[in-house]
Amino acid sequence: MILEALRAALGTDAVFDAAQVAERATSYWSQAPMQGAALVRPRSTDDVAAALRICHAAGQAVVTHGGLTGCVEGAIADPQSVIISLERMNVIEEIDPIGRTATVGAGVTMQNLQEAAREQGLLYAVDLGARGSCTIGGNVSTNAGGINVIRYGMMRAHVLGLEAVLADGTVISSMNRMLKNNAGYDLKQLFIGSEGTLGIVTRVVVRLDEAMSSRNSAMVALTSFEQVTQLLKRLQRELGGQLSAYEVMWGDYFRDVTEPGFHRAPLDRGHPYYVMLEAEGADADADAARFMAVMEGALADELVADAVIPQSETERRTLWEIRENFMALYRRQPIFLYDVSLPIREMPAYVAEVQARLKRRWPNSRCDVIGHIGDGNLHFFVHPGAEGEHLHEQSDEDVYAPLQPIGGSISAEHGIGTEKRRHLPISRSAAEIALMHTLKQTLDPKGILNPGKVL
């Protein structure tokens, strides 16, 4: 049987049985025992290829595991699945300070790569909350976003090359290390953001940047969404490309997380919008002077109603906590988290419509909103304020339906996974989905790779 074949090919220590699988937690988000017929721990691309050849011959479903921090149940396995975990492919093979590239195994964690780059005076610019657990391979498969997209782009912009194994065990090695390479089709794009359904990414070459040495931050309050967009434009223009974060909080969110017992409010709690913003550069004195001049200009022009500038790293962290630690919202249960994108100018009307729909459905519902608005990305925290069945489905309908007429996306950065699969037609046409199926059928005709995800 398959377990024996996998053990024969990869070694006994590389293959766990169902009982050993159940000793693991399902994911970062669920402590329930993991399900799976077996879990394979390859040490190399060749190991992955050997495992896939065996599974392919048997028509065996395979689920790939990285750090298991994804938000859309994209790596969930059923009891019949063989899991391939890349946890032992966790070597940083090389950092090239001249070419500014890192070559890594897919199982390297984001934080390990960030730290290795920093030791060389370099920056690996993709960053998000799960940095300690999520892996580079997982970030590739989901085209991870995070907090630096506005300046540095998503994961796709950082992948220069990769190695992937197709469903039948064929190794596609495209380990390009250059910013420019137009020699034929850019095959790596197939594996970025396809959530493990078209191949298993085993090694990656990523772009690094020079580390910045200065940082200036502020939290500001604003009175209209127009001011929120005008301030963003002004900062991107006047800071000469140094803006690295522009995180918007709608007033309700700010008030909820600064209620007594949670964060202390650094600004009056009555404003309609708040923004946490940050710029990074290379000249501490000059950058600070410019940052203050730009902020003073925004205050003088009444673009900003109020502002607080942290005077220490501790104060800065305290401000960021307001944006990043929203545990206050989780007092109310259930709560549903959303990750959508839409054109910036559509945001105020869209948010108002979603909130109105939810209020019509559930008069006591709450809908808190934050966003990486420079990226077109909003996150919603919906508390229906009601009990009963199908709350989540009804909430989905209220959040997703208004996206269709404005060309919005049901997934900005989290992916589709299992959770959003049935909503895909809201954001993609029948012709697009048919072409996705064609690609899937072509690369994985037996449908063994991460079945039930995305499509």
Add this chain to the structure above:
Amino acid sequence: MILEALRAALGTDAVFDAAQVAERATSYWSQAPMQGAALVRPRSTDDVAAALRICHAAGQAVVTHGGLTGCVEGAIADPQSVIISLERMNVIEEIDPIGRTATVGAGVTMQNLQEAAREQGLLYAVDLGARGSCTIGGNVSTNAGGINVIRYGMMRAHVLGLEAVLADGTVISSMNRMLKNNAGYDLKQLFIGSEGTLGIVTRVVVRLDEAMSSRNSAMVALTSFEQVTQLLKRLQRELGGQLSAYEVMWGDYFRDVTEPGFHRAPLDRGHPYYVMLEAEGADADADAARFMAVMEGALADELVADAVIPQSETERRTLWEIRENFMALYRRQPIFLYDVSLPIREMPAYVAEVQARLKRRWPNSRCDVIGHIGDGNLHFFVHPGAEGEHLHEQSDEDVYAPLQPIGGSISAEHGIGTEKRRHLPISRSAAEIALMHTLKQTLDPKGILNPGKVL
């Protein structure tokens, strides 16, 4: 016959016959009469779809024309081909200053888009010499590079959404306008850089940036390649991300283009390397002060042997002319132009090897080198200094063969087209090329789209 069917579907004025085709020049580079059985000028995506349905049914080969400025004979048609020219799909449909996007027809020229963006205080950051003729659709199909890649990335980084027509006339509309969208497979990647072999791009959404208002430039001389890479790193670090161009000229190139009768040499002609560099920001006074401080530091540390800073726009243009106008090299004929990429640290040894191979083959040969080295991209001008047959093929061998062991690419930014097709195996493995054929077969089973190009 096909001509009649196309006229019936698109209108008489939309279809030229072979005689009318022959009134056009083959390309930007060749004044020979264009070949083709017909040339179709659609006004809309629906027109393109109608034309492709007719051609698909008949198994008729189709070549798509943009601005015809490509360097690798990627748009060349034979007398049996039907040409689809997107010249009438040249409308800038929308510029969104808040979302910083432009929605354009594929036939819009780069320069028209650059100017339309500038009028709104925005920057369309892709730029290259053929800006007045090349089209956005052509730039997408070839994943254009150019002079701003070091800061802003290639065309692929600027395409947010697109509409393409498949070989059978199916319209794939993926007109996303957001920086983040992970709703299923990113289908647009199939059409970027595949040179019209997988579909015809008809409309595009591109990302814009805020326009910068300050610019500082210098031309410097350096004594070693290590200094060239060290200076690049220092500028990227100390200018806080403002470096927008770093164009290296090997000494032989500099001397050749500054011979009597051509450019005046602004620096002593005896140095091994020269770099034209530029930084763009948003604060004229502060940026100039910092730029001068960084340059003075590089001189003080003897990283740079000599430097000239232009004092006016005219002086700046004069410096750029040394890099951009290499007509001096074309006195010697024949001359072969190359566009390769490789890891930066491999460059000195690679250049030395190519030059040694050429000297062994042709003792009087010359090989001038310039490069966007931050992108890993070198351009060679090879003059074999000999007469006879197969000069180009032999030169190709000397330039391309040494790329294989170092993971270099035979095409950094120009693409493969017809010209580099037979060399593709130097840069891509058999498994990669087989997967490219699989994609081609899946999307264009009759092989009607731009046959003979890339694969």
